[in-house]
Amino acid sequence: MSTDDPLNRIDRAPTRASSVLALCAAVLTTGAGLYSPFALGICLLGGLALAAGLAAGAQRGVTAGSGMLVTGALAGGLVGAPVLPTLVGVTGGLLALDLGSTALTLGDQLGRAAETLRLEVLHAAAGGLVGLGLVVAGLAVHETATGGQPLTAVLGLVVAVVLLSAALRRVSPVTE
Amino acid sequence: MNWSRLLLVAGLGLFGVGAVELLAPGTVPVPRSELLVTAFAVVTLLYAVVLAARRWNRQRTHADTPDVEIPTPSRSPDTDRSEILDRFPGPEDLYGGRFEAPRRRLKTAAVAVLSRHRGLDLSVARERVATGGWTDDNRAANYLADHSEVEPGFSIHRLFATESARERSRRRTVDAIAAAAGVTSDDADTACVPLDGPVTVRTGGRADSVATQTGHWTGVSLVVLVCVGVGLLAESPSVLLGGVIGLGYAAYARLTPLDPLDLSAARSLSDTDPDPGDTVQVTVTLTNRGGFCPDLRIVDGVPGSLAVSEGSPRHGAVLRAGESVTFSYSVTATAGAHEFDPVLVVGRNLSGSAETERLVPATATVQVVPSPTPVQAPVPLRRQQTRYAGTVSTHTGGEGTEFHTVREYHPGDSLTRIDWNRRARTGELTTVQFRPERATRVVLLVDTRRSARAGTDPAAPDAVERSVEATQRLFPTLLDDGHQVGIAAFGAGEFYLAPDTGRRHRKQGRERLATAPAFNGGGTEARPWYWIPRLRTQLPADTQLLVLSPLLEPKTVRIVRQLEAYGYPTTVLSPDPTAANTPGRRLLSARRRLLLGALRSAGIPVLDWDPSTPLETVLRREVTGR
Structure with a gap:
């Protein structure tokens, strides 16, 4: 990359730590997709796309790869994988998106030579903890609802989820 | 009440209803209908499609950071x-x-x-x-x-x-x-060498630190909608619950706050007055005076004229309130005055969904004054004389060492100058005349205009840098030869150092060449009708000029001929900034040769200085060629 540049500019490739962590998240999802060969195939393809995107420094590859990982996890859930692997799989896919994009922007803004490890570890830890909390919450919901499972209750909760998601899209993290 | 509040309240209300129904089935009178579920799933999926279509072209964005590590590249003149x-x-x-x-x-x-x-x-x-x-x-x-x-x-x-x-x-x-x-x-x-136009260097850093959304989590709400839609249609609890993960991350992205940055920076240098080529260590300390900053991306404002030799002027940091971070890197000193720019800090919130930029002021200046080695070759000056003894031979006969003419004896001529051989042979009394060697007054006129800032390739020094370096070396040489030497900027910048001699003048010339804005890419660019008359009022009458210019433009040739016509014998030393690797550059090179020829045919000596040739060789070639 830098050999073509007469000016010898810095290497703005994605940072190593976040790239490796993103690939770990992809491996997590692929592991959760072991329940069905179909899901596993999609996950493997997603992992490849993610790796290619990180190698080439292309956001498109990272986004597509993460999307395929999530799709793979959901496909596993559709063909009968239990709740826990599905939740872990979706979490892994979203973490891969988060960490992969972080590796890209950090690489572009600070380059590989800069010291960024502390920042990356904090970001990954925060994202991972949120994921862990969500998986536990999802499992808790599943455990409570296993009993009677009235359709109206589920529907009410689901509509609530969609409305909350729409509401969240209008919230900005930027304080005025 | 705005939309998001309404949605939030409705969502929370429905959540409560759902929870109540879950714990005590049958409390809420909602019709139990499979059709309703399917319809809702389809609507959700349609919403997902609309959202995906709307988001399709939305890019993730992040702040650009400038290429601070490399010195500003030379413009390669080949564009059009x-x-x-x-x-x-x-x-x-x-x-x-x-x-x-x-x-x-x-x-x-x-x-x-x-x-x-x-x-x-x-x-x-x-x-x-x-x-x-x-x-x-x-x-x-x-x-x-x-x-x-x-x-x-x-x-x-x-x-x-x-x-x-x-x-x-x-x-x-x-x-x-x-x-x-x-x-x-x-x-x-x-x-x-990149052939498509000039080499671009990235710039970045905005003082007006407006917080922007980065779109880092774009696509998460899509996951929620797809999970809900597909989960309901397929009646799969695992897929349905996947929506919880998506919703959780969407909340994480939206609800982690981005507080305004309140930072202060300090920069210390291991040496503020180094020699050229020395390594200067720069240490930057950034202190957080505000709240917790989970993600700070720091780029130090290395001067555009310095190159980073070791380490990185960039750092990624996490700072708690009151905490500081220190990092250091090294730059290689080059001649000139270099002022550091503010530190660029890009701050993000914990989830990375929003970003803000800030330029944190921190002043530091490095002044590098070179100690140039004088040129080890005679400087080809035009024949001209002043009252002072020196080394330039003149056209009139008198005392000196080089033979000029023989004339008949006038009473009062020195006995040592009588041609005794001829007296012995013919009996005539004649006097031999020599070329008197006299000092001249020289002003080194350096072309510092923007058009002269061109080099053979982006990494090579541009013509102005080479001219200034040559001036640094010619100045002491000419002083050593006994001339009165001055320095002036050609076209740009208000710079004039009157011709003089002496140790103080020598030191002054060296320092001002290194630090004056005109020679360091600063200074204003003046029109010829303004600066030429000004220069003429400053120049003493019998002064000759040594113009250092790449001679890229016909206009420059006209100005040089004008100066010669005003009675300043002019010599041009022209650093060649043209390359020959594209047709455009070859054409420019051909044009420059024509311009050089035009000057030479007007009787003005032009020294064409190729980047690969030492200055001494060029000077010696000119002197022996005369």
Whole structure:
């Protein structure tokens, strides 16, 4: 990359730590997709796309790869994988998106030579903890609802989820 | 009440209803219907599709950071071939027609080059071009010939050609003209120099730190909608619950706050007054005076004239309230005054969904004054005299060492100068005259205009840097030879150091050359009608000029001839900034050669200084050539 540049500019490739962590998240999802060969195939393809995107420094590859990982996890859930692997799989896919994009922007803004490890570890830890909390919450919901499972209750909760998601899209993290 | 509040309240309300129904089924009178569930799933999926379509082209964004590690690259003058042709000196005068068609302009250029470099008469040169006998390249000859042949019809080759036939003809013609001017192409070099326009260096950093959303989590809400829609349709609890993960991350992205940054920076240098080539260690400390900053991306404002030699001026940091981070890197000192820019900090919130930029002020200056080695060669000056004894021979006879003439004896002539041999032979009493050696007054006039800031390739020093370096070396040499030497900026910047001698003057010249804004890319650019009269009021009457200019523009040639005409004997030392790896650059090189020739034919000595040749060689070549 830098050999073509007469000016010898810095290497703005994605940072190593976040790239490796993103690939770990992809491996997590692929592991959760072991329940069905179909899901596993999609996950493997997603992992490849993610790796290619990180190698080439292309956001498109990272986004597509993460999307395929999530799709793979959901496909596993559709063909009968239990709740826990599905939740872990979706979490892994979203973490891969988060960490992969972080590796890209950090690489572009600070380059590989800069010291960024502390920042990356904090970001990954925060994202991972949120994921862990969500998986536990999802499992808790599943455990409570296993009993009677009235359709109206589920529907009410689901509509609530969609409305909350729409509401969240209008919230900005930027304080005025 | 706005939409998001409404949605939030409705969502939370429904959540409560769902929870109540979950714990005590049948409390809420909602009709139990499979159809309702399916309809809702379909609506959700449709919403997902709409959202995906709307988001399709939305890019993730992040703040750009500048390329602070590298010094600002030299401009390689090659950009526009038609612009070079616009100001190609015509055969008769120095200015070609401006509004002519490309073919006509190429023709003018070809005639000009032929008449200058092959010594042809104008009419002969014109005829050669008209008949096509001026070059071996048939395509070029044909293109400029009066009865140019029609382009060949269909061919496989043309089907795959990347340029049009006409463009190809023009390129070949340009090459033929350059070859006639003695510019040889070195296409081997092409690989390492970007050919498409000037090299761009990234810039960035905004003082108005507006917080922006980065779109880091774009696509998460889509996951929620797809999970809910597909989960309901397939009646799969695992998929349905996947929506919880998506919703959780969406909340994480939206609800982690981005507080305004409150930072202070300090920068310390291991040496503020180094010599050129020394390594200076720069230590930057950034202190957080506000709340917790989970993600700070720091880029130090390395001066555009310095290159980072070791370490990185960038750092990623996490800072708690009151905490500081320190990092350091090294720069290589080059001659000049270098002022550091503010530190650019890009801050993000924990989830990375929002970003803000800030330029944190931190002042530091490095002043690098070189101790130049004087030139180990005689400086070719024009013959001229002042009252002071020196080293430049003059045209009048008198006392000295070099023989000038013999004249008849006048009473009072020194006995040592009588030609005793002739007296013995013929009995005549004659006096030998020598060339008196006198000091001159020289002003080194450095072309610092923006147009002179050009180099053979982006990484090479530009013509101004080379001129300033040469001036640093010529200045002490001329002083050593006993001349009064001054320095002035040609065209840009208010800089004038009157010709003088002495140790203090020597030190002053050295320091001001290194630190004056005019020689460091600063200073204002003045129009010739303003600065030439000003310079003339400052210059003492019997002064000669040594102009250091790349001579890229016809305008420069006119100014130099004007100065000569005003009575300042002028010599030009011209650092060559042209390369020969693209047709445009070759054409520019040919044009520069014509300009050099125009000056020489006006009786002004021009020293063409190739980047690969030491200055001494150029000077010695000129002196022995006289």
